[in-house]
Amino acid sequence: MQQEYTARAERIMQRIQQLAAISDDPDGVTRTFGTPAFVAGRDLVQSWLEAAGLPTRTDGIGNLRARLESPNPDAKTFVLASHIDTVVNAGKFDGPLGVLMGLDLLENLLAQQVALPFHIELIAFSDEEGVRFHTTYLGSKVVTGAFDPALLGRCDAAGISLDQALVAMGGDASTLALDAIPAAEWLGYFELHIEQGPVLWERNVPVALVTAIAGQQRVELTFRGMAGHAGTVPMNMRQDALCAAAEFVLTAEQFAQVHGRGLVATVGKLAISHSASNVIPGEVTCSLDLRSPDEAQLAQAYDYLRSHAEAVAGHRNVALDWNLVQKTAPVTCDAGLNALLAQAIAASGYETIALVSGAGHDAVPVSFVAPATMMFIRCYKGISHNPLENVELADLAAAVAVADQFITLLRTQNPTR
The missing domain is CATH 3.40.630.10 (Zn peptidases)
Known part of the structure; x- marks a missing residue:
């Protein structure tokens, strides 16, 4: 056989x-x-x-x-x-x-x-x-x-x-x-x-x-700040959309590492509008892919990371668009x-x-x-x-x-x- x-x-x-x-x-x-x-x-x-x-x-x-x-x-x-x-x-x-x-x-x-x-x-x-x-x-x-x-x-x-x-x-x-x-x-x-x-x-x-x-929740986030000259805008006066996105990306990774039990979080796409080496990023769009076999854990992660993204936008003085693209239950x-x-x-x-x-x-x-x-x-x-x-x-x-x-x-x- x-x-x-x-x-x-x-x-x-x-x-x-x-x-x-x-x-x-x-x-x-x-x-x-x-x-x-x-x-x-x-x-x-x-x-x-x-x-x-x-x-x-x-x-x-x-x-x-x-x-x-x-x-x-x-x-x-x-x-x-x-x-x-x-x-x-x-x-x-x-x-x-x-x-x-x-x-x-x-x-x-x-x-x-x-x-x-x-x-x-x-x-x-x-x-x-x-x-x-x-x-x-x-x-x-x-x-x-x-x-x-x-x-x-x-x-x-x-x-x-x-x-x-x-x-x-x-x-x-x-x-x-x-x-x-x-x-x-x-x-x-x-x-x-x-x-x-x-x-x-x-x-x-x-x-x-x-x-x-595992269940999935996919989100598209856009941070909107203010583009500006890299040499003339003081650091404490910037509305840097990329720094906001970067802070969010690292928090998503850290949250999944700490909570474990099958939870994974991935930012796989990052787009900087009108990017240039001498321009403060004014608009950045990124993805978020959350997965877990535990529906309650998935919901908790989603709520926490959305709240965190809003907090990041608030203290960095940038706007946030949060768009849930896909949601499937475990x-x-x-x-x-x-x-x-x-x-x-x-x-x-x-x-x-x-x-x-x-x-x-x-x-x-x-x-x-x-x-x-x-x-x-x-x-x-x-x-x-x-x-x-x-x-x-x-x-x-x-x-x-x-x-x-x-x-x-x-x-x-x-x-x-």
Whole structure:
């Protein structure tokens, strides 16, 4: 059996490499939502689905969907999914690995001519990263019925609206409501994903059980002071927006370090308007990304840092704009599916490691309508969103074995009935 799992892993890896060769950026992997490279990559994945004999379709938001039917037309639907969009200058595995492992699982079921007690739908979500329109989970929100039609008017940096982008990529906003799987028809959800963290790498274990996904709050802050000549405005009379931002950035780091317990705070963007070496910064915009698996802790951090930003603005005599861009609550994975996945990991001969995901995943919106579980796969030094992102063949083969066992247990035990 190990030889078979290795062969399957090799085929998945070959597909990963083929898909990674399609990019908007010739020097890296970039396939953001709706771009020519995204569409070409989706077409390639669709060709593999169709070659396997799976009925496929592209829905209104651009999700690629394939379905393996149960003989029972009234059966519920179990979803295997991940995303095929990327960040800019991405790695090869974040997202596509889960889709291509899902394809491998369906190919194996077809080869065995298994009569399923439930339908399986494999979905390659079109937008999870949210790079182009700053709207995460577009694909999965459509499938779960949570899509906000107001987003259709949102524009990208080039002034193209989401509605226009859908038309250009062959989508159709008028079908979005019909593309949802009704809550009553869901059996459950399983997402395979690289860990994007170093735990499995350091412990030399190929897979892990995800118990929860951290909640997130993303904020855009703008400090507005007064630009002035660097040589003529006295230090005690300045309204330096960058100094205000710098004070806030260090406090955000210190607060997360002190409070710990899974709380992380990141300022990843900083923009100085009309910057010059001899000009006092008059306007600075920065981001804040807060994450925690504890909803109360997340709210406490948000309130404290907002109050601190207001205090900094006050004592430095600058104005503050605080804009909450995104808010998602922490998610706990389904106990029944997690028990089954833990059983599959143990039966495959691996230590069962339970992890909380600090990264967001499409399992977040899905969890509001269906039982959801995730399995992490070891990646090189935990590096992700980076061209160095990598998965070793032996770890991938182990993950295939566990996923196979999980689907077998689901067919025979099905804790979500």
